[in-house]
Amino acid sequence: MDELKEVIKNYVTDEYLEPDSDPIDYETPLISGGIVDSFSMVSLKRFLENKYQIQIPDEKATPEAFDSVNKIAELVKEFVKG
Amino acid sequence: MSNFGNYEERTKNFSWSLSEQELGYQPGQPINIGWYCSDRVCQQGKADKIALIWEGFSAEKKIYTYNDLRRYSNTFARFLTDSGLKAGDRVCLFMDRIPELYIGFVGILKTGAIAQPLFSAFGEDSLFVRLENAQTAAIFTQKKHVAKVRKIKDKLPSLQHIFIVDYDGRSPLQERETAFSMEALGGVEDYDIYPTYAESPSVLHYTSGTTGMPKGVQHVHYSLISQYLTAKWVLDLRDDDIYWCTADPGWVTGTSYGIIAPFSLGVTQCVLDSGFSAEAWYRFIENNKITVWYSAPTAIRSLMKAGDEIIKKFNLSLLRHLASVGEPLNPEAVNWSIRVFGKPFHDTYWQTETGCILITNFPGMTVKPGSMGRAFPGITATILNPNTYEPYPHPGKIGLIGIKPGWPSMMRGYWKNEEAYKNKFHNGWYLTGDRARLDSDGYFWFVGRDDDIINTGGHLVSPFEVESALLEHQAVAESAVVSKPDPINMEVVKAFVTLKPGHSPSKDIELDIMNYIRKKLSPLAMPQEIEFVNTLPKTRSGKIMRRILHAKEWGEEAGDTSTLEND
Numbered sequence: 001m002d003e004l005k006e007v008i009k010n011y012v013t014d015e016y017l018e019p020d021s022d023p024i025d026y027e028t029p030l031i032s033g034g035i036v037d038s039f040s041m042v043s044l045k046r047f048l049e050n051k052y053q054i055q056i057p058d059e060k061a062t063p064e065a066f067d068s069v070n071k072i073a074e075l076v077k078e079f080v081k082g
Numbered sequence: 083m084s085n086f087g088n089y090e091e092r093t094k095n096f097s098w099s100l101s102e103q104e105l106g107y108q109p110g111q112p113i114n115i116g117w118y119c120s121d122r123v124c125q126q127g128k129a130d131k132i133a134l135i136w137e138g139f140s141a142e143k144k145i146y147t148y149n150d151l152r153r154y155s156n157t158f159a160r161f162l163t164d165s166g167l168k169a170g171d172r173v174c175l176f177m178d179r180i181p182e183l184y185i186g187f188v189g190i191l192k193t194g195a196i197a198q199p200l201f202s203a204f205g206e207d208s209l210f211v212r213l214e215n216a217q218t219a220a221i222f223t224q225k226k227h228v229a230k231v232r233k234i235k236d237k238l239p240s241l242q243h244i245f246i247v248d249y250d251g252r253s254p255l256q257e258r259e260t261a262f263s264m265e266a267l268g269g270v271e272d273y274d275i276y277p278t279y280a281e282s283p284s285v286l287h288y289t290s291g292t293t294g295m296p297k298g299v300q301h302v303h304y305s306l307i308s309q310y311l312t313a314k315w316v317l318d319l320r321d322d323d324i325y326w327c328t329a330d331p332g333w334v335t336g337t338s339y340g341i342i343a344p345f346s347l348g349v350t351q352c353v354l355d356s357g358f359s360a361e362a363w364y365r366f367i368e369n370n371k372i373t374v375w376y377s378a379p380t381a382i383r384s385l386m387k388a389g390d391e392i393i394k395k396f397n398l399s400l401l402r403h404l405a406s407v408g409e410p411l412n413p414e415a416v417n418w419s420i421r422v423f424g425k426p427f428h429d430t431y432w433q434t435e436t437g438c439i440l441i442t443n444f445p446g447m448t449v450k451p452g453s454m455g456r457a458f459p460g461i462t463a464t465i466l467n468p469n470t471y472e473p474y475p476h477p478g479k480i481g482l483i484g485i486k487p488g489w490p491s492m493m494r495g496y497w498k499n500e501e502a503y504k505n506k507f508h509n510g511w512y513l514t515g516d517r518a519r520l521d522s523d524g525y526f527w528f529v530g531r532d533d534d535i536i537n538t539g540g541h542l543v544s545p546f547e548v549e550s551a552l553l554e555h556q557a558v559a560e561s562a563v564v565s566k567p568d569p570i571n572m573e574v575v576k577a578f579v580t581l582k583p584g585h586s587p588s589k590d591i592e593l594d595i596m597n598y599i600r601k602k603l604s605p606l607a608m609p610q611e612i613e614f615v616n617t618l619p620k621t622r623s624g625k626i627m628r629r630i631l632h633a634k635e636w637g638e639e640a641g642d643t644s645t646l647e648n649d
Contacts, residue, residue, distance in 0.1 A: 039605035
């Protein structure tokens, strides 16, 4: 689980944070904190689907479910387990 | 009883002089939006009234009275003047929805400079073309966004000043950069406001074009006359209201109705600087006792998706008027709001170019769910035959929405693009680029755009701009960009792409292209789907036929394909 969280955290840091931004942790609000907006969420979802060979249904891909590394990891785990 | 009252009474003998009188404006005398939004309200005895309640995503809260707004906007104005900025210079605001964005806008206008707000999620390319086109002299930004400015500043010789509003000293300032802290400088009591007149330029907003680069829509200080009155009559704003406009001032709603209108009316307004969350939004409404709420269909549909149960956790009973803007509001959303809030969202129709609401469902009148409503008094709106540009003599026909020019907040031009401006007028009508029909009660019903522009979540995206950026990706040979239906955003961007030799379609390359566009242009412009194809449909002369791809996405007939090149 920690490895999964690190992958997500690193991807968000590399792709969505500007240089010199404050670092994020597993609980940092991503959507409500304005780091990842609803349009960009699509590319984050696509990354997770590609990386873990899963399909996250649109109804599960809510702003609330993507609002922190911890929440995203929970969501991914649900589908990786099958 | 609403501020608006009866439609027939209001339209009879209507004159914009009514608004001029309420604002105490005498034609020919100076008119400065910055003064009307702050100093005048204080002179009316409302200096201690709250102008702005601001909340960040971490529940940080700041409150500013009208006297604070007056003094801090003077701080911005004095700082700009002392920095050598002068009337007519373009001063960009490239910030999240922090208090400095709202107060800085007012301060820039006080100097006679032109405020140029830009959406802070823009990538470096989107930022560059807009700053280059406007020959912007100064930019206010935050340390989280300054990296994008640094990447392009060497290509922008006109950009002499980069003001960082939250500089913390952790890394050194670079050439042309200056730290500016509104609160550290403190409020400035007196500033000689520049005497702008009705036709003095005020705001420069950029909007997407079908075939060219973004166009700078130029507004003037006289726009206040219609922004004030439409907010009073359409949004029904009253002195005791607590108002929330959810739009970002990077777009025209966020300035016309998120700064100019509420402040000139002396109303208390709230700003939530955070991403979307249904729970956070409802909590914000409850905590701040919001009474008038102006939002967008995309947000409303996202709230619908979050479900009705969550609403029961909050007391939203003080909400008394709801309005929507940005794209057509579907009837389901209107009916949902009647069910869960006990009142409908009132759709409002207007554009960056129009500066104020033109067509709307008025408070107190019957709302026809799904309709755009009726024309505002003083606005002559019609449906034009697209071949003759003559109004259809009877209701029911689908045609172009045309508006008789002449209302106060109509754009005065596209920045350095006279030809594009001229092309917006035919046969004495301003062409909105939208298609609609009129019913026998005088209500307009939106049908669609008359061009290829994509309206995603209420924001216009140019397919041309996305296609141009796609071609800069190392793997892309050709591209065509169209809209595709989306249940939340109405439309989203879809790209059809052919790849260069040596590259093969894959999920990884799709994601790489998506992220490339997101960073280069903006998240709005990022294709939500990329379809890899071997060839794109083209005319025999080699022009890509977007409409064939558009028709495919929307399940429509492709129309005339006689010019289509055979494979």
